[in-house]
Amino acid sequence: MTARTTAAPSVSNPIRAFRRAPASRKRRVAGLLLVALLTLAISACASSSAPASSQSTPVAGNRLKVVATTTIVGDVVRNIGGDAIDLTVMLPAGADPHGFEPAPTDIASVNRANAVFINGLQLESFLTAMVENAGGDAKIVAVSDGITPIEGTEEHADEANHDEQEAHGSSDPHTWTDPNNVIVWVDNIERTLSELDPADAGTFAANAAAYKAELQALDKWIREEVATIPEANRKLVTDHAVFGYFANRYGFQQTGAVIPGYSTLSEPSAQEIAGLEDTLRSLAVNAIFVGNTVNNALSQRVADDTGVRIVPVYTGSLSEADGPAATYLDYMRYNVNAFVSALAN
Ligand SMILES: [Zn+2]
Structure with a gap:
């Protein structure tokens, strides 16, 4: 079904209706006529542009x-x-x-x-x-x-x-x-x-x-990059548990998360925050990777308490189109570069 075949009958009916209609109805019918004419114009444009399109999408x-x-x-x-x-x-x-x-x-x-x-x-x-x-x-x-x-x-x-x-x-x-x-x-x-x-x-x-x-090619590049991180340093602490599949594939541990769990919607208890801070201190973790889709106040508090630094990454969303992670491939490269810079030494 194309726009052209549906447009034709809807154009003729409003025109006849408009001619016969009493004055009180003409404004409403004129609106319908305008819509019909726009439809006709759009389908005409689509038809005239057809030769420029690929063969498989003629309209x-x-x-x-x-x-x-x-x-x-x-x-x-x-x-x-x-x-x-x-x-x-x-x-x-x-x-x-x-x-x-x-x-x-x-x-x-x-x-x-x-x-x-x-x-x-x-x-x-x-x-x-x-x-x-x-x-x-x-x-x-x-x-x-x-x-x-x-x-x-x-x-x-x-x-x-x-x-x-x-x-x-x-x-x-x-x-x-x-x-x-x-x-x-x-x-x-x-x-x-x-x-x-x-x-x-x-x-x-x-x-x-x-x-x-x-x-x-991205997978191969990631394997080469993470090889520069000493095995003992391959620990990810994040704002929520977002890098599990990455960790399993490339030999990292998700050591902890400020918001424990797979969603950003839950809230950690004071006890859980204290437990995470103990973990950070005991394992000498030096970075918390915090995503672009959460309020990072809680992560900042943990960082302040423990002297660990916040490293921004991209988690649930790409960056804006003019940002450094505007595509999925760039998103992954950005995050891996952030892991390597924070953990390689
Ligand atoms: Zn998430």
Whole structure:
């Protein structure tokens, strides 16, 4: 179905209605006429631009409408979909995905979408209510589907945080901190886009192959970089438990987190803060890595108490477009460089 075929009948009806209508109705009908004419104009533009488009998208208005929740999911989707999709990224740069509350415009874009890509593993805690409200018939796809999640807390709980983390009993949603998991994302995204738009499947496959090669190169680069950090120093203390997949892949320990657990939404008790401070002192950890999506007052307090320094990293969001972590690949390079500078000596 194209815009052109739907526009034609809706133009003729308002014109006839306008001519016959009493004066009191003419203003409202004129509004309808304007909408119809705009629709006609837009479809005319789309038709005239068709020869310039690729063969697989003969009418620009036919591009898949795709929504991605976080900036990180959005960047990966953009790398696979390219110009063949019309992409809306829901969260602005710097927004905390754990605490994000969608606006009516977000619900409207989900309602119009053919596909909505979410991180999954309950990163987007707002999502269930939003999807229920949005209606529409978008295919909802969790890009993390197929990744074996880190469950519970045993991987990285210190004594003080153990009970609290166990109480949450959730899966770690931050799958993207290992680029090998993002290769799974790419497969999920490519499969979904190709099912919805088979005509562009060749483009999606080529884009996916090129991007996977970049992810493999990133993985190799990370292994080389972390090799410069003495094994005893490979300890990550963060604002919340965000780097579990990275730690498992590259031989780090998540030694502790200011907010114990996988979400930024819980609050640590005074006892938990004291326990973390003891850990920092006893293990001679020299840095707390604090993300761009949290208020860092609590981390600053722990840093002040222990003499450990705060090192800024990117966690739940990319940077603004003109910042140092505007793509997922740059986000990973930025964070690894921060780990190496803080821990290599
Ligand atoms: Zn998080």
